[in-house]
Amino acid sequence: VTASATSGYGYGVNGGYKALNTYYSSGTYYLYDVTKPMSGVIRTTTAKNGTSIPGWYSVDSNNAWTAYSQGADVDAHYNAGKVYDYYYNTHNRNSYDNSGSTLTSTVHYGSNYNNAFWNGSQMVYGDGDGSTFAPLSGALDVVAHELTHAVTERTAGLQYQYQSGALNESMSDVFGYFLDSGDWLMGEDVYTPGVGGDALRSLSNPEAYGQPSHMNDYVNTSSDNGGVHTNSGIPNKAGYLTISSIGKSAAEKIYYRALTVYLTPTSDFSDARAALLQSAADYYGSGSSTYNAVANAWNQVGVY
Numbered sequence: 410v411t412a413s414a415t416s417g418y419g420y421g422v423n424g425g426y427k428a429l430n431t432y433y434s435s436g437t438y439y440l441y442d443v444t445k446p447m448s449g450v451i452r453t454t455t456a457k458n459g460t461s462i463p464g465w466y467s468v469d470s471n472n473a474w475t476a477y478s479q480g481a482d483v484d485a486h487y488n489a490g491k492v493y494d495y496y497y498n499t500h501n502r503n504s505y506d507n508s509g510s511t512l513t514s515t516v517h518y519g520s521n522y523n524n525a526f527w528n529g530s531q532m533v534y535g536d537g538d539g540s541t542f543a544p545l546s547g548a549l550d551v552v553a554h555e556l557t558h559a560v561t562e563r564t565a566g567l568q569y570q571y572q573s574g575a576l577n578e579s580m581s582d583v584f585g586y587f588l589d590s591g592d593w594l595m596g597e598d599v600y601t602p603g604v605g606g607d608a609l610r611s612l613s614n615p616e617a618y619g620q621p622s623h624m625n626d627y628v629n630t631s632s633d634n635g636g637v638h639t640n641s642g643i644p645n646k647a648g649y650l651t652i653s654s655i656g657k658s659a660a661e662k663i664y665y666r667a668l669t670v671y672l673t674p675t676s677d678f679s680d681a682r683a684a685l686l687q688s689a690a691d692y693y694g695s696g697s698s699t700y701n702a703v704a705n706a707w708n709q710v711g712v713y
């Protein structure tokens with residue numbers, strides 16, 4: 410039986426051309442990427458707008474994934490490959506578990522579903538309702554955000570509630586920036602397709618989207634697991650200040666080291682400051698300009 414790795418192409422959610430690592434078997438092409446140095450593969454499936462996952466392989470008859478409805482599949486597959494490459498090339502991490510395990514993305518989840526999530530085993534993306542969101546895999550920073558939830562779960566294990574949960578969220582947004590560093594916004598490529606210039610969140614100006622950027626404005630609430638998507642504005646602002654001061658490359662190093670070496674399931678904002686300072690000291694020395702910039706960033710958001 411002839412089966413093989415193939416190279417296809419398609420158009421993403423926003424119409425962009427994407428080269429795709431696909432697989433051919435018995436007359437059908439699959440979004441199934443066997444080209445990475447991993448024990449598993451990168452594969453994309455569709456829930457066909459139901460809620461059973463992983464659903465069915467995304468398939469095509471001629472390896473030209475150009476149907477409008479295939480945009481979500483194309484971007485989930487392409488963006489997952491980009492995030493895999495980022496973690497491997499920049500941080501020497503092989504997939505979310507650092508053991509090269511398969512990365513599965515399921516698209517077309519639910520109906521008018523304005524959400525994306527890592528379910529503990531795979532990534533899942535809704536199509537959005539066309540007003541609040543376009544299909545969510547269409548944004549590289551969203552895919553990086555979701556995959557970073559998986560990395561966090563396998564490393565620091567930051568509990569998804571209150572300050573540790575807001576940190577969990579912030580780590581996903583900061584790595585979303587590292588992948589999509591053309592702007593300080595999150596989700597801008599899929600958020601409100603009918604409205605230009607807005608986003609889900611802003612790291613440089615959390616207040617623009619109703620988030621605090623200082624401990625004085627920390628929101629004490631039980632909703633949203635203790636406000637994890639609200640209070641993440643505080644560590645996000647510290648992240649913006651840190652990256653702006655020390656540069657992306659140094660920031661990537663100290664953030665990855667903090668996440669994988671020092672943070673724990675119950676770490677709070679003050680622990681995050683300490684973890685990043687320790688990581689800066691490890692790489693650049695305590696008292697280095699990098700170290701001092703990190704301290705200053707967290708001072709500015711009122712975290713000591």
Ligand SMILES: CCC(=O)Oc1c(C)cccc1C(=O)O
Pocket residue numbers: 523524525526527550551554555578595596609
């Ligand atoms: C930037 C990606 C993001 O925030 O995805 C979510 C959405 C759109 C709704 C609810 C939760 C999440 C999440 O992944 O935290």
Ligand SMILES: [Ca+2]
Pocket residue numbers: 550589592593594595596597
């Ligand atoms: Ca962005």
Ligand SMILES: [Zn+2]
Pocket residue numbers: 554558578581
């Ligand atoms: Zn998240």
